[in-house]
Amino acid sequence: MAFIKQYISEVFGAVRSLWKGMRTTGRYFVRPKEIITQQYPDNRDTLVLPERFRGEVVMPHDENNEHACTGCTACELACPNGTIKIITKFDITPEGKKKKALDTFIYHLELCTMCNLCIEACPTDAIKMAKNFEHSVYDRSKLTKRLNKPGSKIREGIE
Amino acid sequence: MYSETQILKEASAGDIDGGELVINVGPQHPATHGVLHLVITLQGETIKKIEPHLGYIHRSIEKMCESLSYRQFIYVTSRMDYLSAHINNHACALCVEKGLQVEVPPRAKVIRVLMDELTRIASHELWLGAMAMDLGAFTPFFYAFREREAINEIMEETCGARLTMNYMVPGGVMFDLHPNFQKKVKAFITQFKKKVVEFDDLVTNNIIFQNRMKGIGVLSKEDAISYGCTGPVARASGVHCDIRKIYPYEIYDQLEFDEITESAGDSFARYMVRVREMHQSAKIIEQLIDNIPEGDYQAKTKAVLKLPKGEFYSRVETARGELGVYIVSEGGTTPYRIKFRSPGFSNLSALDHIARGGKIGDLMATMGTLDLVIPDIDR
Ligand code: SF4
Ligand code: SF4
Numbered sequence: 001m002a003f004i005k006q007y008i009s010e011v012f013g014a015v016r017s018l019w020k021g022m023r024t025t026g027r028y029f030v031r032p033k034e035i036i037t038q039q040y041p042d043n044r045d046t047l048v049l050p051e052r053f054r055g056e057v058v059m060p061h062d063e064n065n066e067h068a069c070t071g072c073t074a075c076e077l078a079c080p081n082g083t084i085k086i087i088t089k090f091d092i093t094p095e096g097k098k099k100k101a102l103d104t105f106i107y108h109l110e111l112c113t114m115c116n117l118c119i120e121a122c123p124t125d126a127i128k129m130a131k132n133f134e135h136s137v138y139d140r141s142k143l144t145k146r147l148n149k150p151g152s153k154i155r156e157g158i159e
Numbered sequence: 160m161y162s163e164t165q166i167l168k169e170a171s172a173g174d175i176d177g178g179e180l181v182i183n184v185g186p187q188h189p190a191t192h193g194v195l196h197l198v199i200t201l202q203g204e205t206i207k208k209i210e211p212h213l214g215y216i217h218r219s220i221e222k223m224c225e226s227l228s229y230r231q232f233i234y235v236t237s238r239m240d241y242l243s244a245h246i247n248n249h250a251c252a253l254c255v256e257k258g259l260q261v262e263v264p265p266r267a268k269v270i271r272v273l274m275d276e277l278t279r280i281a282s283h284e285l286w287l288g289a290m291a292m293d294l295g296a297f298t299p300f301f302y303a304f305r306e307r308e309a310i311n312e313i314m315e316e317t318c319g320a321r322l323t324m325n326y327m328v329p330g331g332v333m334f335d336l337h338p339n340f341q342k343k344v345k346a347f348i349t350q351f352k353k354k355v356v357e358f359d360d361l362v363t364n365n366i367i368f369q370n371r372m373k374g375i376g377v378l379s380k381e382d383a384i385s386y387g388c389t390g391p392v393a394r395a396s397g398v399h400c401d402i403r404k405i406y407p408y409e410i411y412d413q414l415e416f417d418e419i420t421e422s423a424g425d426s427f428a429r430y431m432v433r434v435r436e437m438h439q440s441a442k443i444i445e446q447l448i449d450n451i452p453e454g455d456y457q458a459k460t461k462a463v464l465k466l467p468k469g470e471f472y473s474r475v476e477t478a479r480g481e482l483g484v485y486i487v488s489e490g491g492t493t494p495y496r497i498k499f500r501s502p503g504f505s506n507l508s509a510l511d512h513i514a515r516g517g518k519i520g521d522l523m524a525t526m527g528t529l530d531l532v533i534p535d536i537d538r
Contacts, residue, residue, distance in 0.1 A: 010366065017365040024360050025298055052319035052334065080231035115234040115325045116333065121462075129319065 049131045054114040057084075057107055058130040059147040066155040067148055069126035071102035078121035083111040101154060105147040109135060124158050179207060184522075186215045192289060193533030195507075204518050209511040213537045220538040224497040229255050229329060229464040232497070236484075237323035239501060240535035242282040243477040245274045248327035253408060254473035254484040255329040258466035264455040267331035268409045269447055274314075274326065275475075276440040277344070280351070281310040282478035283433045283440075290430070290527040291362050294371055299361050306354060309347045313340065329464060331457030344448050348441055355437070363434065372427035376513040376525030379424055386512065387505035390480025391432040392529055396424035402476035416443050429528035465492055479503055479530055503535035 028034060040047075049055075061067050071088040089103040119127055127147070137143060185196040194215035200208040220239060224232040233251045237244035249271055256263060263271075288303030311321045317337040318324040326333050362368055378388070383396040393400045401418040403411040419435045421428035466488035474483040480502025487496040506529050514525050 014366040018367070021298075021361040021365055024357050050316040050319070050337070052317070052337070053315060054319040078230070080227050080234060113234060113323070114320060115323075116319065117231065117234070117325075120328075120333065 049133075051131075052129075053131045053133075054116055054129040055133045056109060056114075056130045056135070057112065057118060057127055057147070059105060059127050061149055061152055062155065064155075065149055065152045067102075067126055067152055068124045068155050068158050069102045069105060069122075069148065070124060070154060070158060071100055072123065074121045074123060075118035075127060078117045080115065080117065081111045081113060083108045084118060102148055107145045107147050108143065109145060110140060110143040186212075192531065195531065195533045195536070197510075199519070199522075201519060204520070206514050206517055206519060206522065209514055209522075211507055211510065216534050216537045218534075218538065221497050221499060225494055228492050229466060229494070232494070233327065233329075234323070234325040236499070237325055238534060239499065239538055240477055240479060240482070240503065240532050241322055242285060242532055243278055243479065243482075244323050245271075245278040245326060246475055246477040247482060248325060249275060250473055250475040250477075250482050250484045252327040252329050253475065254471050254486050255464065255466065257473055258469070258471045258486065258488060259329065259460065259464060261330050261458045261460060263331055263409075264458055265410075265452045266454045267456050267458070269451050270332050270336060270456060271327060272409050272411065272414075273344070273444060273447055273451075274318075274332075276443045277310050277313065279440045279478045280437050281307045283437050284310075286433060286478075286530050287358065287362070290530075291368075293523045293527040294368065296362060296365075296368070299358065302354070302357055302361065306347075306351055309343075309350065313343050313347065316340070316343070328457065330460040331455065333457075335456045336451070341448055341451070344444060348445060348448075351437075351441055358434070363430075369427060371521070372430060372524050372528070373423075373425055375426045375517065375521045376528065377423070377425045378509055378513045382509065382512060383424070386509040388480070388509055389502050389505065390476070390478070390530075391419075391429055391436065392480065392506045392509070394418070394420045395428035395432045395528075397422045400481065402474055402481050406474065408473070408475060414443055414446055416440075426524045426528040429530075433530070463492055465490065466494070474500075477502060479532065479535065480506060499538060501535045501538065503532055507531055507536055 038047075059067050059069060071086055073086045073088075076084045076086050085106040085108075086102065087104040087106070088100050090098045091101040093099050114129070116129065119129060135143070180201045182199050182201060183196065184199055186194040188195075196212035196215060198210040198212060199206060200210075218238070220235050223235055227235065233248050233255075236247040236251050239247055284303045284307040288300035288307075291297075291299035291303075314324060315321050317334065317340055318326040319334070378386075378392070378396050380396045380398055383393040383398050388396070388398070389400050397420055399405065399418060399420065402408070403416075404418045416439045419432050419439060421432055466486065468490040469488055471486045471488065472483060474481055476482075481500065482502060483498075483500030485496075485498040485500070486494050489495040510526065510529060514522055517525065
């Protein structure tokens with residue numbers, strides 16, 4: 001008898017605690033405003049990413065198609081994954097001296113882990129992190145990028 | 160040791176008339192939360208033996224670290240226990256700092272502790288949701304993720320990433336706090352305290368849930384010690400093993416918080432330890448959030464770090480237990496050898512012992528409360 005009593009009280013206890021849980025669920029059901037689900041990609045226009053968001057390494061160019069990279073390869077050395085490859089060339093300065101300069105900045109997005117170490121290492125702040133996060137492409141070779149634009153050169157006064 | 164073909168043969172040959180039956184849980188199984196492979200020997204519904212098979216997500220992180228510099232290797236450790244990425248990075252940074260003998264500025268120390276505790280709450284929240292889902296309650300998962308999302312947003316704003324932050328660097332932290340940080344953390348703590356009772360209604364006080372957890376997977380204090388369990392798993396068995404208390408690092412010795420222990424050692428005790436730990440973490444954050452000292456967030460260090468010849472060890476309390484980082488240096492720019500003592504591995508080793516004799520249906524409760532993160536077990 002005692003066993004049946006205990007059994008029945010347990011069943012009622014379970015139903016009661018279940019009801020308590022359902023009440024919480026029901027409370028949200030009738031207050032859809034408190035639900036915080038966002039519908040991606042429908043929210044693309046309203047999506048605000050914080051300015052420090054690390055999505056992709058880019059090299060900003062100004063309106064004269066000039067960047068700040070000296071080709072010092074500090075970023076290449078700082079990168080743990082071999083993501084960056086710097087190819088340098090020698091410019092001839094007006095005084096007729098040879099000067100090392102950036103030829104091509106190759107960036108392998110598919111190898112990048114967005115660790116920010118290259119940005120920290122750059123002495124001239126020539127590269128930064130962009131907020132773009134939708135990186136999928138159909139062809140893998142599209143992920144290998146050249147960051148300095150064609151015909152660009154180093155900004156005056158950056159050593 | 161079984162070979163894969165043997166396992167398959169035995170699994171298909173297991174007869175149902177009272178003989179032993181070998182089944183495979185994983186490597187792709189929703190309840191293992193990762194590529195863990197358990198070979199389970201059953202007699203009827205009773206578990207006779209569990210043999211975990213590892214290696215499916217082995218990336219040889221320790222070996223990789225040997226070819227990376229002391230600045231570079233830290234980011235890899237975010238990929239071990241990805242739910243405690245900050246705390247893993249912290250352990251590595253502490254170990255390198257020990258070798259370099261740099262003094263971390265007070266501001267950086269406070270930021271690190273704040274981030275660690277936020278990570279701990281986020282990790283426990285995720286575990287809570289996933290755990291409830293393992294037992295068949297789907298809704299709590301979304302409630303847990305709501306709280307976790309608030310933390311992720313705070314992380315995103317200050318560190319620039321949501322999961323693998325790489326925010327701790329030798330000498331301090333990578334960036335200063337975002338101006339919104341204090342405001343957002345305070346809002347989170349208020350929200351967290353208000354909403355955490357919902358979990359009590361939804362999960363903790365639910366009698367069905369309690370019956371499935373109580374007395375399941377009991378780990379005694381002696382066994383917890385002999386298996387090398389740490390973290391909430393050992394504390395649920397009454398072992399005092401909180402590294403923040405027994406070997407305080409950073410500023411934990413000046414903070415006021417309790418080490419949560421339970422005595423039952425069953426799944427419900429492990430559950431309660433984590434739930435109560437979240438409150439302690441919130442308490443730590445509340446103590447610090449208004450008292451962040453001004454000053455540098457990073458000590459000046461050389462561009463190329465070189466550790467002196469010798470051996471260095473540091474340990475921290477991650478959300479899952481004790482993480483130890485052991486570096487052997489030959490005086491160069493890369494470590495000669497790195498060893499990580501990960502909490503998940505030792506905690507998994509106790510699984511066979513505590514699940515033996517139980518029912519297969521209870522395995523989910525036992526395994527869920529061990530809070531296994533497979534990339535942490537299998538580095
Ligand atoms: S973010 Fe990290 S992985 Fe990516 S290019 Fe920079 S250093 Fe390399
Ligand atoms: S991006 Fe910066 S670090 Fe890299 S080569 Fe250019 S100047 Fe040097």
